[in-house]
Amino acid sequence: EIVAAIEAAFGDGPLKGKRILVTSGPTHEPIDPVRYIANRSSGAQGTAIGAALAKLGAEVVFVTGPADVAPPSGVEVVKVQSAAEMLSAVEAALPVDAGVFAAAVADWRVASSSESKIKKKNGKMPVLEFAENPDILAQVSQMKTGRPTLIVGFAAETDDVIANATAKRLRKGCDWIVANDVSPATGIMGGSENDVTLISKDGSEDWPRMGKQAVAERLALKIAKALSD
Template identity: 65%
Template structure:
């Protein structure tokens, strides 16, 4: 893989990578690797070995992945919530960086003596390793035999590079640079995409809304909610991967624009509605944005000041109902309109009532109560409600929810 031209990074958006960080001085590069992957729309979960934690802290990895860092095979909390089997399989690719001589040897022997080795033995997904070790260790017959055996089993490799080691020796053994690993990851997904066959949503236009809206009170303050936009952006990326031409209308969010999507950035509910209407006609509309129900009736043109007379009275007025508007019968109504219901209790009942009230075809309902971690988190537990019944999906990553919903949408059009 070294020496390849850089592949198109567009294939990375919405992909899921499980990163195993082993113990070596090159572990510091894994932090930059996480950042580079996430900039390109990749969701990264991390497994940190005991030795790896001597070089990078779990807190650093957690801050960059914005998710749990998995370390202990015997953690009952992690095992009950995730489990090494799910962890090993809820990814599109497993990347080991740095891949030390010790971990490569344990992989070759099929050992399962810690979480990292167990995950690598249990996974049914492709594995990419970035070896990093002393030049003599890399050139040793045992390491060469282990690497050859792993490659014969389908394990992919990037690096190592020549250079000066931390031990001041020179030669092959330096871990590939983060962008080289990103290129290798992108190359894998590009090859995978070439063999995926026809795209079921090719020729369809999908409209997706995502994120919160910000409703100004004055030039400084606004009304908003805790939506991160992760779910909506993941849905847009998933629909694009199935061949749809996607228009994503996004409220303010820190999520990177999904590759392959036309993105319209807005702030308020009224701007979002206008952008949605301008994007019509569409075959499917997925309203995943958490649109503010109300706005201030009269926005102040100057910052409101405390004058000792108490807080100002804020008169509220209703925002336009984007889901109901798109669901209205007419020649420009999308053939399939999907809404979201973020509830904190009686999720199924409230969501079913919302579907009937709004006039949409499907509702994706989820529980956003405090403690669920849904808002801003990486996982989601949803129920898909249709006119003819409902399905409850297991807890999974937001990217997995997006992929499953996109497949359901494609299946609906195929049946029609």
């Protein structure tokens, strides 16, 4: 209802004419043709954000890994599997006015994923070596030319949420970090609610626990305000 009120106030939608990239969902990193490593992410929060931005009039490019929930309507959907594919899709979507990086991108991939199903050898477990995935958020945040005006990252943490997320914002070079505590006890992972703290250069803003759609609408309005300043 807040969004509806704002929509009425702004007429066409405060984000009309703005192109915004949203990444969402997990990535799947192949081990071999039948196995993969994944992050737990339903894609619910990213999908709600994509929908909220579109509702405010933005042209949304929605780059999504294999999520549980269907992508929002009224956006351009690009489906990917791995972090490397997500980076390519993000690069192809640029330039944009803002980027919201809500995907739970795997930090690592298997260094040399196998074309054949890996079998035990002499009864021994396989050894998997990992390689670092491209850091999509940092790469876009640190662009020398054509950097989006506003870049929003996410930090799903289980310990020292604010400290870890504040450090992440500085390390990546993004403008805002939406931090949340995904410890199993919170029930946020896979649930319909979220309890976030928004971290910017001005400090942190603790939002009350609310539905993922309400978080999305509040964030979309903040983005609209930032882009119109």
